[in-house]
Amino acid sequence: MKCYVCAKQGVDEEAVAICIVCGMGLCLGHAFKEEVLVRDIVDWGLGEERVEYPHPLPRFICAECKLAIDQRKKAEKR
């Protein structure tokens, strides 16, 4: 697979990752790595406990999808 962003600019670049949101192929220069916390909600019977694990889950996304996700993160903080 080729990098979609490079291909649009007429550059022939091999893809090293795939955006998990839109599925486009991305080269090293166009792939962004997002780290997502791994969470569980454990029900002990007496109530629920939210557990967060120390090792995050890596996900590759493109610039456009990163922008779309980042704007939502900002909205959530308000």
Ligand SMILES: [Zn+2]
């Ligand atoms: Zn590229």
Ligand SMILES: [Zn+2]
């Ligand atoms: Zn994408």
